[in-house]
Amino acid sequence: MEDTTKSPNAKSPTTSTQPAAAKSGFAQPRVLVLRSPGANCDEETQYAFNLAGGNAERIHVNRVLENPAVLDEFQILCIPGGFSYGDDVSAGKILGSQLEYRLGDALQAFKQRDTLALGICNGFQVLLKSGLLTTEGESSPPGTLTWNTSGRYEDRWTRLRVAGETCVFLQGMQEMEFPIAHAEGRFLPRDRAKLDAMEAAGQLPLRYIARHGKPGDEVNYPDNPNGSVAEIAGVCDVTGRVFGLMPHPERFIDATQHPQWTRKFDSRDLDNFPPGDGLAIFENAVRYFA
């Protein structure tokens, strides 16, 4: 694989966050961060996986199309954020179709191997539109991600809560803050029955909550930044091993990425800059293979 890019050196002297996953015992899972024309969060996503103790490589979708057996070498597939194929037609649609119609069998085989798949932002849109989040025996995806009710692309921070314990990536997590940056992130279930079924199966594990309010407060725009039904920020399959989310956990692995870090931390105490909330998602993925 010519275009495999090695991990950035996480141990440069000025690094504030050290690899947090235990360096002991278990084998490092190999992570395939899927590049595509227009993917643009692949480098920071690779970095986050490596910081969490994984062994992540960025590989162009053309390599996988040429040789689907590439997937056999990996334990985790991650489709990063960006604008795959420009989001032309609709967000994630063209790459989703490629995965479904040209790599369908290979991806189903990958899924059967007790592997993990993560889609972030555009990657979530791709996962959904590729059928990887479609329940076995059903003919269509559980819903769609469509235009934000605000009608525009927005970049803002959101607060989230974890619902249920199905999702492998969210184990042990409760509340967190991540930024969103998208135009088409409003989750609409296919119908009411599907929504109820997903809720019952623990497939709606991540919800937007009020950023500055109390638990139980109504969640309005901009706390629910896109108008998603039931404040859905992420969806997993029934196994909890395939997970897509609109917010960007890879953009919050270091304290300084939080928009209010200058209010929380003191530059006179540089040892006291904790990692960001997002690192735990990547650590959970790595730990699954411990």
Next chain:
Amino acid sequence: MLFEVDLYPRAGQPDRLAADVTFAARDLGIAENLQVAAARGFLLSGELSAADVDRATQLLLCDAVVEAPNIALPGDDVLQQPPQDSNAAQLFKDATPTLVNVLHKPGVMDPVAGSTAQALRDLGLVIEDVRTLRKYWISGVDESALEQLCRRVLANDAIEQVKIGPLQIDRLDIGQPYDFELVSVPIRNLSDDELMQLSRSGQLYLSLAEMQTIQQRFRELDREPTDIELESIAQTWSEHCSHKTLKGRIAYRDERAERNFQNMLKETIFATTQEIRRRLGKDDWCVSVFEDNAGVVKFDDQHHVTFKVETHNHPSALEPYGGANTGLGGVIRDTLGTGLGAKPVCSTDVFCFAPPDTPADQLPQGVLHPKRVMQGVVSGVRDYGNRMGIPTVNGAICFDPRYIGNPLVYCGNVGLLPHDMAFGEAAEGDLIVAVGGRTGRDGIHGATFSSAELTSESEELSGGAVQIGNAITEKMVADVVLQARDQGLFTAITDCGAGGFSSAVGEMGEKIGAEVNLEQAPLKYAGLSYTEIWISEAQERMVLAVPEENWAALAQLCASESVEATVIGRFVPSGKLTLRYEGETVGELDMQFLHDGRPPVVREAHYQPTTPDAVTFASPNGTDQTQTLLDILGSLNVASKECVIRQYDHEVQAGSVIKPLVGVADDGPGDAAVVRPVISSQRGIVIGCGINPHYGDFDTYDMAASAIDEAVRNCVAVGADPERIALLDNFCWGNTDRPEQLGSLVRAAIACQEVALELGCPFISGKDSLNNEFRYEDGDGNQQSIIIPPTLLISAIGQIADARRAVTMDLKQPESLLYLVGLTRNELGGSHYSLVTNGSGGIAPTVDAKAAHRTFARVHAAINAGLIRACHDLSEGGLAVAAAEMAFAGGCGAKLSLASVANNSADWEEAAIAHAETILLFSESNTRFLCEVRREHAAEFEQALAGVPHTLVGETQASLQVRIHGLRDGELKSEPDYDARLVIDANLPDLKAAWQSPLKW
């Protein structure tokens, strides 16, 4: 077969396209009875059956949860009916709507169509071509309102066409085969008048002296030039490409002295950089200045950073979306084309518009409404930057009615460049390789057009100069270019910008010689002449010099990521530019004549300073200063730009550490951006800018000095090291053929020279855009001309050793102390106080550069020592605005006293008390900061600031108010006097609302 697939919003789903139209129609005053429904559609041609198209729709085109498809042959009745199962059925139950189809004009870039065609082929369909369209069903407007709606809202003439009623179309193919015919242009026997006639009609926009030089040259050669030769010379000699005015001979005089420049820029701005580098000696941190596509400075032990800011004013005036889109796309290619290719890491944008509330009936003929310009420009920058995955982290928006015909669009980009990749040079024998997008008819004559004035007819004359970008193509190009760079596959790289291949190949081969086979260039469609291929400004193209032995590897790399790369020629040691089409020589020019043959431009420049009038104060006594503060916060230049900033991805690449919006609710106005370009390192770059066209109405020297001070102090305020700040200049001016226009520009350049030298901040790159004037005929048939105010943008790139020491402007906690650093003077000329009170007079803020240098160093030392919790620079609206912004951004109140401010002020003592208070509250004197300091750090802070003016002016408090106490008659205190009466008393929610409401779209 040609099929049309329309996709309607399902019942209950928002009709976004229709909502946009209704919104825009409101500004035109024709929304009252307007009903609109809309759909998006595709035209698919190929060997297709109806079943194929159904399949394509189901698998790819339609999102069935939110959309309903409607498929038929174009022109079929079912495609004219507003869809029965959508919201539209209800909408038109009483009226038959008019159907308006909007399509791209043939040959205009349509990125969605291209990728849709490819995706459909991937599904096994035999597709020839795809086009996209939008459909609108409209009722409730008369014919003239409908015409207005079509022209101003639904479509832009420059790139789109409108078809009312059924779409009668049965094929999509465009382009006719091209029959080669060599065109020569008789020039040797033309009179001077005829030469100028040719210059205009050929859109060469060259001066008589230049035309005469060309004529003389071809008389010597004893032949007529070909069209491609004339075009090559015009491109290379254009103002846009050669900056001939500012690099020309200028005889300048102002009230102080006369100066005769041989090369104005070289002797002012470049000279300062050379002097700073000389002083730094072995500690010089500049790498490459004013020679490459961007300026380059040292960053860390492995990387340099690059910075370039471009203008894209003329295209944005005609087609705001496409103009701004390709403006950002172009400056990103400048980064990719610097050294052996830098990685783009963040972008900046600065815009100048006429006020968005300008009444539609006051627009001169031929200009777009400023609100539409603004929305188009913002969308264009948004879509390019977000798609490329480059965060837009810093910017500004200025408003002035004089930008009505010439909006200004500055786009900047910062790159990261490994140390050993800082320089490239094409070698003899290298192949000339075009990488990226195909060549089409877009953007013909952009370089020469942008060097001319706009008129009310420009829209028709130069529609071809408008380009539309395709960010994903450029992202793909960037991906392969950076890999090819790291594999050492090429020796030099540059971008195809203004002038297309003509400029790119001409520049790269300047010192060698080049042969180009124009028929080799891949085309978007047939029918381009050899000259069109050569000067097309089609986007997303880079030119690489590739040693023959590396060609196979480069071709394979590009193919592996579906990027097109084509050999179009070779660099040969001929000293000539040789152009061929299918074996026939169509042009041959000496490189030396092309690059050095232009006669020098010689200009006169005068500057006559105006005698300052006394400043007018709103009223001598009892002024409601709180209301004035609210008015300034709500003025367009100061008001929150959140509606714009939120649409930009300012966090992709995960390096944005100080974001454009800061504070307890992520909505306060940050001073400068801090970005960590290397994800594993805490070393940061700091990006700030300074621009204030209002000061230029008083004195362009002070305007330039103030812009530099502002750009630098923005960077210092967040923690940048003032010894490591580099500057960029972008001059946008009116027609500099007039001595007074050029005089005001030269005066600004002299200010840049003098102030930057004192500050030790080198200029590393710059660009100018002249002739920003708009000519039109008013209602009475009189010729009118609107000249933009002289507008200098200074962009600054600083560095911070550890981003964790950065500071934001939001107040952090109650019970802290507030210090004002710097001297307050009676400088209300061009201020926002004058703007909101309709005042005039006074003097514009000046810069004491020596004092500024000292002040920046001390403030930085205090930040670096962790002594400052919040720091905000004082700019538009002065102390009162800074205090209010810090308070509402932090959700923390503050009380201040003017008594001790007065103690650190100059020139105000003569004024009456009420006027003195106005000066202290609202003067926009430079080099000032308001700092929040913990009580326990007061002594350390004061020690750190020793030697520069600083004074305790207030404290933070838990109550959500900003209260500023005034002066007492005849009494000067050195400490805050909280018993004096209040001159400002406002609640934070009111202040914030005033600031947020004007541009909350």
